Amino acid sequence: MQWSSSLSAMDGVRLLRLGKRLTELGRAMVADHASATLTPGEIAVISDVYQHPGSSVQDIRVRTGFAQSHVSTSVARLRERGLLDAAPDPADGRRTLLSVSTLARGYVRARATRPAEPLLAEALADPAQARRAAELLDELAALLLPGGPPAPARPDAAVPPPADQG
Missing domain, CATH: 1.10.10.10 (Winged helix-like DNA-binding domain superfamily/Winged helix DNA-binding domain)
Structure with missing residues (x-):
């Protein structure tokens, strides 16, 4: 399949910038x-x-x-x-x-x-855009990550981190 340049404004530089921004958001979620x-x-x-x-x-x-x-x-x-x-x-x-x-x-x-949506809501300020971004990220993950889409997060999974041992 040949791509027409009119289908997307995404190019290598934008993809790298997007990847960097997603990495920053991911780090903010786990840090x-x-x-x-x-x-x-x-x-x-x-x-x-x-x-x-x-x-x-x-x-x-x-x-x-x-x-x-x-x-x-x-x-x-x-x-x-x-x-x-x-x-x-x-x-x-x-x-x-x-x-x-x-x-x-x-x-x-x-x-x-x-879930990533609360962090996306902070980054985007518009709840509708945050929901849409979360949906698009789920779709991209299903398409691009090995193993297909992840299982949905369980609501009971949010437990506090262990106490400092040091």
């Missing part, structure tokens, strides 16, 4: 005082493991698109902090399978599963 010491990559890794318990570093790399070295470094840091648990793969003892620790589970549940 707070409890996660200020986590890098965006670590937040993405722990969120991925939360959604896919029993994952290997390779599994995480495929889903996130990060380099394996980046995933391995993030996993090591998260394990040191007690946020990820590791166990040998029963089918292949050389592989390590990861899961979110009890300490981190409530925090991740509260931050990673909350």
Whole structure:
């Protein structure tokens, strides 16, 4: 299929700018005082493991698109902090399978599963535009992210982050 330039005003530069803005909004959703010491990559890794318990570093790399070295470094840091648990793969003892620790589970549940619409409402100021932006983002996610659309967030998923342990 050939695209006509009249179909869309989207070009590479606008797409990069949009991606940067969406990244900023995503970081604002997951960042707070409890996660200020986590890098965006670590937040993405722990969120991925939360959604896919029993994952290997390779599994995480495929889903996130990060380099394996980046995933391995993030996993090591998260394990040191007690946020990820590791166990040998029963089918292949050389592989390590990861899961979110009890300490981190409530925090991740509260931050990673909350809806984006309130943040979009802040960014756009018009509730109708915020709803439309949320609908468009859901549609884009269904089209562009592997695995299709995510399950809707559960209303009971918003629990407070764990108390500081340090």
